[in-house]
Amino acid sequence: MSQSSQSQEIVLGDNQYGKAEVRAVKIDRDRDRHSITDLSVSSQLRGSFEEAHYDGDNGKVVATDTQKNTVFAFARDGVGSPEAFALRLAEHFTSSFDWVSGGRWEVKQYSWGHIPTSKSDNAADGEHNHAFVKGGTETRTTVVQQDGDELFVVSGLEDLSVLKSTGSEFHGFPRDRYTTLVETDDRILATKVTAKWRYEAAGVGSLDFNEIYADVRRILLETFADVHSLALQQSLYEMGKAVLESRPEVAEIKFSMPNLHHFLVDMQAFGLDNPNEVFYAADRPYGLIEAEVKRSGASSEPRAWATVAGFC
Amino acid sequence: MSQSSQSQEIVLGDNQYGKAEVRAVKIDRDRDRHSITDLSVSSQLRGSFEEAHYDGDNGKVVATDTQKNTVFAFARDGVGSPEAFALRLAEHFTSSFDWVSGGRWEVKQYSWGHIPTSKSDNAADGEHNHAFVKGGTETRTTVVQQDGDELFVVSGLEDLSVLKSTGSEFHGFPRDRYTTLVETDDRILATKVTAKWRYEAAGVGSLDFNEIYADVRRILLETFADVHSLALQQSLYEMGKAVLESRPEVAEIKFSMPNLHHFLVDMQAFGLDNPNEVFYAADRPYGLIEAEVKRSGASSEPRAWATVAGFC
Amino acid sequence: MSQSSQSQEIVLGDNQYGKAEVRAVKIDRDRDRHSITDLSVSSQLRGSFEEAHYDGDNGKVVATDTQKNTVFAFARDGVGSPEAFALRLAEHFTSSFDWVSGGRWEVKQYSWGHIPTSKSDNAADGEHNHAFVKGGTETRTTVVQQDGDELFVVSGLEDLSVLKSTGSEFHGFPRDRYTTLVETDDRILATKVTAKWRYEAAGVGSLDFNEIYADVRRILLETFADVHSLALQQSLYEMGKAVLESRPEVAEIKFSMPNLHHFLVDMQAFGLDNPNEVFYAADRPYGLIEAEVKRSGASSEPRAWATVAGFC
């Protein structure tokens, strides 16, 4: 049954499909000191897939199981970086199947460190060669999208939890009928940073993504720490500016930063003062500050960002 | 310190801020039979907020706490529907503050039903008047965005888990070096539907959103059940087509549908057959099928969808 | 290396091991109207496993993979009820391996309903024969433990979310230096019920567990609804009493019931009243009310309960 026999009016729009969250772990063990690369890989293809939707004809549907197998097979040759790995997948699928014109490849990486130990026969420089402990709370991310000959690489991090115990103020905001918030010149500022930055297309194939990631993470932490904050918006902007000033490879950067409220507990009823010492950490609601920081005059790339956060 | 003294080059791009996940519960209790509306409301404003980012000047920053208070105050007058509630918030913020040109208001609604009971003095028609039990697994959603005079209303549902125990096949897909999947003409098809549909802008103020939601939910369930599926893509398309054919108010609909694999357990080694009776329900990886279904010739509205799934 | 050569002093205590959360789905398809049983099964063995711990000798270690396979193989013959299924597993493992003296078998069941539909060829009585939608939020549970010849069956439910919009008071509590709570004679009472009940050992093999489960669930809901509550403790006790009075098979019942606070929003600053209409649903902290209701004079069975909630 073809589409035309069903309806002239209802048609397929944008679409993509594949396998999500392939949990691939690669051990490099050619030396005594092993290294581990712990990934969650999602591969989705875009192209001419009308028949599958209209008629259930899978003649062009590269099975999601095949995409999963390909992820594992490519890991056999080494990962390099999440970005390099995603770029290899993009090149493979778009060159192997005529009708695959592009796609979206997302890679998340979880960090591990070698276990510190002094006494083991399998240790060197105070660390065990092949025993690991999971690292920080943040996750490294990348989304590589190909659209014909164009490549968009958006990398980032999620869930980087940071907090300042002083050096944050909030006052001078407008007051209306519904405003009850008291101004403060000393509060806790806490957030869980999601940052995503788009790489300049030119030269993206030759970047040292691991070095850049470590450097951007350092810049984000140092700038959050250093800025005396009058608004979380200000901290966010300064973090983005510092990244763009330091890393020419980065075209623009977006942030989603919750304001994780820590309310000073009022202890007057108990006969106690509370000079910014005891706080109640609230779950919901939370502030949510989101912004893009970019280079003036630069063109925006809506296709690069359209599905970074998800399809719908 | 102004932006110009810092850098000519690094500037603020798109931005929005507000309060997320305000958990507001409204009880209608003017009759013996109470009703409950259980919401998570996120309000974010867009407009001229450069000073807050560049200089930490909060003169235009309607506090996120004020946005929270406004949500509660507006619930005092009744909610109506998630869409109507979000539209009221949009109207309020854009008309109350000159520099607020738009924003994003997301409302999630959790379903409750009256507890069935026969014996209580507080019951009618077999249901208790003011005791409730939480309903199905899905969440009703809406994202209302205003951009100057334009309004975009995208409503939907999340986490509607459905499964067919037969009536699903998958075969005819291409085979390459990495393809190992076996073809099947009878498999379990299971998914957790996320659907988001955009309402036609014309007349959006006078729709009965609650009626439409219930009807779209019914259509999605019935179509998933009825379609003999040769691919999850086919089921998805038919579900979208059925909604669009039945509801002229809906301009387009997007789906994100994981293929939640249920693998037939091979029991040959135990000396047992397994004629599609015992399955292993896998967590990850899963297939992920995503597509938009729309009316041919209709213009797309990228601004309506840009941040439905999130800012980045 | 034997234990004696290591240390006379440090020894193995209680222990159990196995495979957790085996996600087994059984389809009964011998009739047009299919039925689905969706389980998460955890099997753990207890017995003489010292060598594995002291010396890494696995000669008695029935592999956790074997336990998983056994779960699937036994599902091939049908599940019956979570309790009957767990009892079969207990019988199998303790009778098949001399050194296995007992164990713990936990089964969780997720509910599904047939999708309502009127038009399908595959429907009967307004429901589709083989298309399902996930049911309520609660999970049915059982933990069967065997210790030599003794069997302990503790069944229950988790995450049954209920709420009363009136008919709940809280006052008369003692006040000390740290007490600031205001008394109320009309509040929202909301909780997410975890209930676990122990079956009398006598005759446990011949019970209709599915019928009892449905009945206990009904009693819990109706009693929660009917009791005019002066304290969540009172509601809890009445719920337990109603179960024990109605079901002689139940020896005792334990509850863990969070008090999910819904705080009345103070709108005086906005010039609005709020006669118990708009509430803020808080996440944390929450009250936590836990108690056992039992028959007077009955012996307690600490072994039945020792690891129901977990090993440590």
Add this chain to the structure above:
Amino acid sequence: MSQSSQSQEIVLGDNQYGKAEVRAVKIDRDRDRHSITDLSVSSQLRGSFEEAHYDGDNGKVVATDTQKNTVFAFARDGVGSPEAFALRLAEHFTSSFDWVSGGRWEVKQYSWGHIPTSKSDNAADGEHNHAFVKGGTETRTTVVQQDGDELFVVSGLEDLSVLKSTGSEFHGFPRDRYTTLVETDDRILATKVTAKWRYEAAGVGSLDFNEIYADVRRILLETFADVHSLALQQSLYEMGKAVLESRPEVAEIKFSMPNLHHFLVDMQAFGLDNPNEVFYAADRPYGLIEAEVKRSGASSEPRAWATVAGFC
């Protein structure tokens, strides 16, 4: 309405109530270098609470809100360690209210580190004085229980994720009809350690809990790394033994350690070998190895452990 007029037969058993997950954050700021203590505190009282359950009489019910306030008020004086803080709460509630004979106080602590920075005016020794980044994945825990004059202190950690990329074997296990697992002499061993240790009652008031915690954590990591593992049971036992041999304050230790399977991907179909390099990290099912390690001849303390994992 008294209990006797209702029923002679159905009575209240064990019970406890209080406030759970009070998220209290304490900043010590008397020096330039701040420190942060980030806690989730649960307080539950045990005693004579029959009237509340039988009659809704709250005359003895120290409100859970009061317990929350007390947690915050006590944090004003400093926390010290989670154990010391819980012991102070136990002393307070049992001495302040005649009818409170005991209770359960659980404290979880989340770790934060100072942000490394070189350039800030607010830094010393390469770290920022008042800017923090969240630490490792594990959570420190303690459960203090008082029963009349007796005190039980069980401390531990949760979610310590560790992995060995070699140095783990598994073979020699019995084979039955359902056994299909292949033996291996080189596999990945990965687990997420939950450990809980009970302190000897004698002298528990004068321990340096922070020092012991850091030391036990170090011992657990080093022992996991060093043991060439023939079974996860063996690793678990050696970890417990090492703690007990090194720390006389610890009476016994319990572990719950999932075996987080990393399956070697079979690439033969793709024409590739896979010499322990690429693995698929599975979610469920997982092995679950649980055991107690103790000193021979020591008395067990079931009351100390009865509700460590939860009430039911």
